[in-house]
Amino acid sequence: MFRSKNFRRMQTAGVSAAAIALAAFGGAAIASAQNTDSAPALSGTMQNGAPFSFADLIEQVSPAVVSIEVEAEVENPFANPDFDLEALPPGFREFFEEFRRRTPDSDEETRRARGAGSGFFISADGLLVTNYHVVSEADDITVSLKDGREFPAEVVGLDQPTDLAVLRVEGSDFPHVAFDQDPNLRVGDWVVAMGNPFGLGGTATAGIVSASGREIGGAYNGFIQIDAPINRGNSGGPLFNIDGRVVGVNSQIFSPTGGNIGIGFAIPSSAASNIVDQLVQEGRVVRGWLGVTIQNLAEDVPQALGLDDDEGAIVTDVVNGSPAEKAGIQSGDVVLEMNGEKVESSVDLTRRVGNLAVDERATFRVLRDGRERTIRVEIGERPDADTLAELSQGPQQEDSSPSEDGEAEILGVTLTELDAETREALGLDSNIRGVAVANVGGGSEAAEKGLRRGEVILEVNGNAVNGASDFTQAIEEARANNRSAVLVRVLNPQGRRYIALSVADEDE
Secondary structure, three states, X not given: OOOOOOOOOOOXXXXXXXXXXXXXXXXXXXXXXXXXXXOOOOOOOOOOOOOOOOHHHHHHHHHHEEEEEEEEEEEOHHHOOOOOHHHOOHHHHHHXXXXXXXOOOOOOOEEEEEEEEEEEEOOOOOEEEEOHHXXXXXXXXXXXXXXXXXXXXXXXXXXXXXXEEEEEOOOOOOOOOOEOOOOOOOOOOEEEEEEOHHHOOOEEEEEEEEEEEEOOOOOOOOEEEEOOOOOOOOOOOEEEOOOOOEEEEEEEEOOOOOOOOOOEEEEEHHHHHHHHHHHHHHOOOOOEEOOEEEEEOOOOHHHHHOOOXXXXXXXXXXXOOOHHHHHOOOOOOEEEEEOOEEOOOHHHHHHHHHOOOOOOEEEEEEEEOXXXXXXXXXXXXXXXXXXXXXHHOOOOOOOOOOOOOOOEEEOOEEEEEOOXXXXXXXXXXXXXXXXXXXXEOOOOHHHHOOOOOOOEEEEEOOEEOOOHHHHHHHHHHHHHOOOOEEEEEEEEOOEEEEEEEEOOOOOO
């Protein structure tokens, strides 16, 4: 929150629908269609060849946009007793010592840090929206209005996965704006972003929608990409359409330099409004949970599975005791449909499951061992991050028996048994069964697919691998059955995943 990041938050503002309709006809047509004696020209029109103006729109919505100042107690890096000044070059050492002398409370373990962001009122009684990362660590939050008034704010609810937060200030009759529940934005539509960049409150910038549905981290937002200039401090501000309705919440920017380069991202209002409603009503967000780890059907994984395209998501792991395990979903299953609709990707499946109600029954069509089957699951409630991490630990291979069959080299991969020494070196529990990757030949397909030394191969084509000979045998059987590739399940410190490896004879 208080550090410089390559990704920042922000929003935009808009103009009236009548204005954009008139703008399409050009200045001459507008002049003839307007009653210039009784009404001023609309802000969205082109008057006498002048540039398109957002002035009326901004004047209307800007009172609802606020600047947010936050303070937090953070660790003081200058008070670290283990910091070795002698390890610094003399010039840096003198600079550091001088800086500590000039810095108040430089010996204190913590210090007060300040940050800034943006937000906007959504109700007359003081509810406002901003980004999670703006206020999540704050001890004190101050909201500043356009008219100069300042109010302390309290957190109503936070949601880290979508980077949204709801605050409340005491009072009434606050100017406010509304979410567009179905914005139907198209690439090229005008948008206006408002906020508090670099502490310059009340700043408005305009641009267009550059793209939609951007997946740039986080499974619950398909971000709107905009070219309206946004910078540090725009985080949490509104993005308006030309009707003056909020179509997004400014959230991130892409910038190699930390400044605006014309690539910004906003959380769509269609997603944000639902999250905000839950935070206001419950103080938290309840999401549906299946209890699986999944990945996309990338590269030649579909070929290894006998699929014609890469739509769907493959299950790499199933959480113990989860709804998926209780319903019979297994690792290696490819989820093709949910409730009769095609699953496009792992993100698509995660987002759709998250939108399901707890205890709702959902139907999944999966591919297993070359055959399609239907599985019905009673959806659970997604646990918090800490609980989920604990549940996700621990392999599911208790019934496999270890093998001690030495090393083997095949497909450019050198494999070795998981003896006690190897387990200790890789930090593996005793119940992990598989074969360790001792080396991957440079230029091999396995290397291109990301297989690395220190990873563990758990399965080939759904069959457990307990030693190097099991892996070699699986490859030979695939060749004998005229299969072009095998699906390999791999374990590393980040989790489990699948890769497809060609099994063509190495001397061909």
